[in-house]
Amino acid sequence: MDESKLLKRLARPEGVTDVVLDTDTYNEVDDQYALSYLIHSGHNVKAIFAAPFLNDKSVSPEDGMEKSYDEIKKLLKLAGKEDIPAYRGSRGYLPDEKTPVASEAAETLVRMACSDAYAGDRPLYVISIGAITNVASALLMKPEIAERIVVLWLGGNAFHWPTAKEFNLYQDIAAVRVVFDSGAPVVLFPAMGVVTHLTVTEPELRHWLAGKNELADYLYGITVADTEPHNRGRAWSRVIWDVSAVAWLVKEGAAQSYIAHSPVVSYDGMYGFDNTRHFMRYVYMVNRDVVFTDMFEKITKGS
Numbered sequence: 001m002d003e004s005k006l007l008k009r010l011a012r013p014e015g016v017t018d019v020v021l022d023t024d025t026y027n028e029v030d031d032q033y034a035l036s037y038l039i040h041s042g043h044n045v046k047a048i049f050a051a052p053f054l055n056d057k058s059v060s061p062e063d064g065m066e067k068s069y070d071e072i073k074k075l076l077k078l079a080g081k082e083d084i085p086a087y088r089g090s091r092g093y094l095p096d097e098k099t100p101v102a103s104e105a106a107e108t109l110v111r112m113a114c115s116d117a118y119a120g121d122r123p124l125y126v127i128s129i130g131a132i133t134n135v136a137s138a139l140l141m142k143p144e145i146a147e148r149i150v151v152l153w154l155g156g157n158a159f160h161w162p163t164a165k166e167f168n169l170y171q172d173i174a175a176v177r178v179v180f181d182s183g184a185p186v187v188l189f190p191a192m193g194v195v196t197h198l199t200v201t202e203p204e205l206r207h208w209l210a211g212k213n214e215l216a217d218y219l220y221g222i223t224v225a226d227t228e229p230h231n232r233g234r235a236w237s238r239v240i241w242d243v244s245a246v247a248w249l250v251k252e253g254a255a256q257s258y259i260a261h262s263p264v265v266s267y268d269g270m271y272g273f274d275n276t277r278h279f280m281r282y283v284y285m286v287n288r289d290v291v292f293t294d295m296f297e298k299i300t301k302g303s
Contacts, residue, residue, distance in 0.1 A: 001147055001183055003279070009123055009150050009185040010259065010281040012248065017125050018044045018117070019249065020109065022089070023242070024053035024130030025075070026067035027167075029223045032075055033295065034129055034242035036215055039081045040298040041250040046112060048072050049105035050089045051130035053171065061131075061171075062091035068130075078215040090133040093172040097181075100137035109138040113145035123185075125249060128153045129242040131168055136175035139182045146184035152245040153179070153186060156265070158193030159282065165269030166191045176265050180280075186262065187281040189244045189255075197288050198244060199237040202228070208296040216300050240292075247291040248283065254294070256285040 025031040050069035058064030072086045089105035118124045126149050128135050155168035209216040227238050247254035260282040264272040
């Protein structure tokens with residue numbers, strides 16, 4: 001992609017976009033908010049993909065993906081949005097930087113991106129808020145789709161942070177390297193040092209969500225249930241990381257960013273910088289009040 005086209009694609013779009021969401025929905029509670037926010041945003045949500053994850057909520061990446069798929073289906077039903085298709089993603093991480101992992105999600109992304117709808121100036125936006133395996137696999141299957149998509153990824157840490165090592169990144173560093181080297185336009189939402197600003201408290205959640213609708217009640221309930229047992233007798237807040245990528249797309253003023261050269265991510269979880277590499281958009285600040293106000297209003301009012 002030539003530089004002028006790349007820079008144009010890295011600008012925040014105006015109006016309604018076509019978008020897919022790639023999410024490890026069962027991993028924490030923030031993905032549920034991001035999904036709920038996006039499907040009530042007024043944008044054209046073409047599909048939702050389940051991403052693999054491995055932590056204390058899963059016994060394998062495949063188990064994490066399956067649990068995420070089930071959680072996606074549950075959220076769509078609660079929201080009355082069961083017409084949005086959901087697809088199972090990768091059952092494991094990339095074995096190397098040349099071999100894709102076949103999945104419904106990766107194959108669907110390739111098929112969608114190759115359609116005539118994205119042959120011109122209108123790209124397909126791909127919001128990825130987990131390990132980026134599905135997106136990397138699609139790019140390995142069909143490298144040409146880099147010309148037809150814009151990737152919004154929450155992962156890594158701030159460039160000034162001592163290390164890039166973060167959950168979404170270190171699960172599949174090969175996938176991150178594939179995406180960053182693909183030439184596809186990437187908007188990066190770093191975790192520590194940037195998205196950590198998106199904290200919310202129980203009284204706020206109770207005020208904005210409790211009793212508003214079935215989906216809002218569910219979000220409030222899972223957040224309190226997942227957080228309070230670890231914070232008995234003290235004030236707490238919870239980072240709702242993943243909504244940042246959705247907010248950038250759907251709400252003007254949600255974040256501040258600048259154009260930077262795409263970093264190289266090493267296998268020990270460090271950034272390397274090279275000013276000859278292609279450009280990306282780097283988000284360095286999120287406007288917490290703008291993001292949460294817009295998100296809560298959209299989830300509770302519906303669309």
